[in-house]
Amino acid sequence: MIKIGIIGKTNAGKTTLFNSMTLQSAEISNYPFTTKSPNTAVADVETLCVHKEFGVKDNPKNSKCEEGWRFIPIEVTDLPGLIKGAWMGKGLGNQFLSVAAQSDALLHVVDASGSVDKDGKVTEPGNGDPIADFADVELELVLWYTKMFQSNLVKIAKSSKLPGADLATAVTEVMQGIGVKKEHVNFAISEALLGDKEIENWNEKDIQNFCWVLRDVSKPTLIIANKMDLPSAAENFQKLREHYKDLIVVPTSGEAELSLRRAQTKGWIKYIPGEERFEVLKPQELNDAQRTALAYIRRKVFGEYLRTGVQFALNITTFKLLKMNALYPVADPEKLTDKSGNVLPDVYLLPAGSTLDDLAESVHTDLHKGLLYAVDVRTGLHLPTDYTLRDRDVLSIVSTSRRG
Ligand SMILES: Nc1nc2c(ncn2[C@@H]2O[C@H](COP(=O)(O)OP(=O)(O)OP(=O)(O)O)[C@@H](O)[C@H]2O)c(=O)[nH]1
Ligand SMILES: [Mg+2]
Structure with missing residues (x-):
């Protein structure tokens, strides 16, 4: 099963997104570092089902079909928030990074409303800096890759000199557990202009460049601009898109998706994840607060962004970043x-x-x-x-x- 890891700074809304995708009840709070260990559960990705084309009614076994959409299970892991120095093992860093590295792709969540300060504490929306938050977490990840590479340098140099061996094979052997393939290593060697340099002569800068490319090419990543329902998120979303032009940035409201999925489970609304609408089925069973919350979601999230973005993010990761095809034997x-x-x-x-x-x-x-x-x-x-x-x-x- 495809594995997707959710990473990001503390309080960005990772667990809220995770719960909304998997209908779990992992702890959410506005205190920093609420999640202490990874949570893993099953979510679905969505693709247009072929049954309509063939004019048949289907009986899905390993997946579900709702109103023409096939929902296919994948595995999602919610990770603890990150602190500076995680790559050296600070906080829960090492545990977090090794699980993240084992995922096929990453959702990197940032609080687009800017309501988390640099230490991870909740502040007035607009005070935080999502661009810096993203860069900080990425740096930790790359430093962790670098540490793994550097601590195996002697071994890599030695096995690359064995008869019939080469550098790319030797690096791949050491790093394949975190999704690194030989073609990734070859690409990183050439991008970092290291094709003609013996590994013994690589300096710190060479190693750093090589590891940046390796991280990028071997671990497809989507930026999730979360908390789009809050003020100042729209502005930060634009900034994120402009700043990280090579990456896909998807606007989401994890909180809206979680409310809708829970209301749908209770039968209060009709909502198919990913759809651009929902319908209130039992208005009489809703209290005032719930009615207000749904009206707010309709106006602030669906009105401005068409959807909560959560299902869309999973679909894009699977079908665009990981280039998956859906096959029906x-x-x-x-x-x-x-x-x-x-x-x-x-x-x-x-x-x-x-x-x-x-x-x-x-x-x-x-x-x-x-x-x-x-x-x-x-x-x-x-x-x-x-x-x-x-x-x-x-x-x-x-x-x-x-x-x-
Ligand atoms: N307005 C709004 N608030 C959100 C959204 N998603 C999460 N939150 C709030 O942000 C706070 C942090 O949410 P969590 O899901 O616990 O964040 P986390 O990234 O898992 O945090 P750590 O486990 O500490 O790393 C909580 O108060 C959530 O209710 C959202 O889409 N909109
Ligand atoms: Mg959490």
């Missing part, structure tokens, strides 16, 4: 069912460039072992095992052992 190419008769039962997420062979491996080892070909349900064509999968493919995989 079925056993019966005519009925689009599995062996038990469930229509379009499962969706798998695999990164762009994956092949039919990769899909078969994800579905079942036996299917993979005897893999012959797949039938493209749309065209009836037989696809070879090295066929490059496309988003929303519906495929009946044929192997010597079984159909899946």
Whole structure:
């Protein structure tokens, strides 16, 4: 399952976002460092389901389908807030950073309303500096990567000199546990202009440059501009977008999403996460405060930003940053069912460039072992095992052992 980590300064609203995505009840407060250890739970990403195109009614098994949208589970981890010096192990730093580094992608949350001061205490909106907050946390992360690289320098230098070895392979061996791939290392060597320099001759600056690029390329990150419902958030959101041009900045209100998801669970409103509207179903069951809160969300969040942004952020991370494709394996190419008769039962997420062979491996080892070909349900064509999968493919995989 895809793993997404939520990082950021204390009080930025990480746990509120986490609870709104996963419907958990992890502790939220306006005191700094409320979260003491990581919380992990399942959330969903959303993609347009193929069942309408085929004119069938589906029976999802590994996912859910609501009003034409497929919701596919992913894993989300909420991390403790960060303090300066975390990379050296200060506070909960090390624990935080190693979990963050194991995620496939990161949501880096900043308080766009600027209501958290430099020490993480809640202040008047507008007093905080979200651009500096983002830079501080990023620096900690890069320093942690640098420390990991530096403490393995002797080992890397030695194994890169072994017969048949090279520098990129040696670095990858040491750092693959945190998602670093050989192509990332090669890219970082070339971006930092270190292709012609023996590793023994890399100076501090070379190492720093190399580690910045490595962090960027190996860990896709989305900036979440949170607390958009508060004053001064709009201005800071623009500033963040201008300052961090190479990154995607998504405006969110975690608090609004959490209120809506909870109201929806209680049956008070109809709301599908990600949609640009909600409907009050039981106005008589709401008290004055709840009515006011919903009216505020409608005006300040949906009125100005169309949506709370939370589901959108998860979708963008999965489909744009991680370049995932949604794939629908079925056993019966005519009925689009599995062996038990469930229509379009499962969706798998695999990164762009994956092949039919990769899909078969994800579905079942036996299917993979005897893999012959797949039938493209749309065209009836037989696809070879090295066929490059496309988003929303519906495929009946044929192997010597079984159909899946
Ligand atoms: N107005 C507004 N307040 C929010 C929003 N999200 C979170 N908050 C508030 O911000 C404060 C901090 O929220 P948390 O979710 O505990 O923040 P955190 O980033 O997990 O904090 P640590 O665990 O200390 O690192 C709480 O008072 C929340 O109610 C939002 O979207 N809008
Ligand atoms: Mg928290």
